[in-house]
Amino acid sequence: EPEVTQTPSHQVTQMGQEVILRCVPISNHLYFYWYRQILGQKVEFLVSFYNNEISEKSEIFDDQFSVERPDGSNFTLKIRSTKLEDSAMYFCARGSARYEQYFGPGTRLTVT
Amino acid sequence: AQRVTQPEKLLSVFKGAPVELKCNYSYSGSPELFWYVQYSRQRLQLLLRHISRESIKGFTADLNKGETSFHLKKPFAQEEDSAMYYCALSTSGTYKYIFGTGTRLKVLA
Numbered sequence: 001e002p003e004v005t006q007t008p009s010h011q012v013t014q015m016g017q018e019v020i021l022r023c024v025p026i027s028n029h030l031y032f033y034w035y036r037q038i039l040g041q042k043v044e045f046l047v048s049f050y051n052n053e054i055s056e057k058s059e060i061f062d063d064q065f066s067v068e069r070p071d072g073s074n075f076t077l078k079i080r081s082t083k084l085e086d087s088a089m090y091f092c093a094r095g096s097a098r099y100e101q102y103f104g105p106g107t108r109l110t111v112t
Numbered sequence: 113a114q115r116v117t118q119p120e121k122l123l124s125v126f127k128g129a130p131v132e133l134k135c136n137y138s139y140s141g142s143p144e145l146f147w148y149v150q151y152s153r154q155r156l157q158l159l160l161r162h163i164s165r166e167s168i169k170g171f172t173a174d175l176n177k178g179e180t181s182f183h184l185k186k187p188f189a190q191e192e193d194s195a196m197y198y199c200a201l202s203t204s205g206t207y208k209y210i211f212g213t214g215t216r217l218k219v220l221a
Contacts, residue, residue: 042211043156
């Protein structure tokens, strides 16, 4: 299974601050995804990204969120002004075909 | 609305006993279904996808469109099978997965 890595593994931030979560590149992957899992709840889809564009996003993915591949490699999720309810595990996933998604180990975001 | 239901939050079985983790989905079209496993503090790992009809680590899952189910089965549980198991659904015209709430499997010695 293709390895997907994420940085940082844990991020603590104060409410209102901006955070950037990163997914480390793997070649030959065209599809990128972000999911989140609030403690004790299910994994929820946030956004998918294909060909340097958002291809789909959920209701959760509001104007506070953005994604990009700034250097054509790392895939980032930015939360502009964090809220307490943004505390969760954030998973990056990558795929080389539409139905294959390989997940990273996640970033635990704690907003205080 | 599309939905995945995993009715059991926790399933405990003894080593060597059969295991069945239930997954039901709600979707009127042709689904793509997956099972992911998450061992303690590790990433979600793809275990099975229904289109490949493969058996991984002794686990199998059959799509039953009549019952809208995709239950995960293993005839003889091993202690190393203890983990969280998530069923996921992908539907036509979308890239996202819809996950169930997961079932924690505990295999007792």
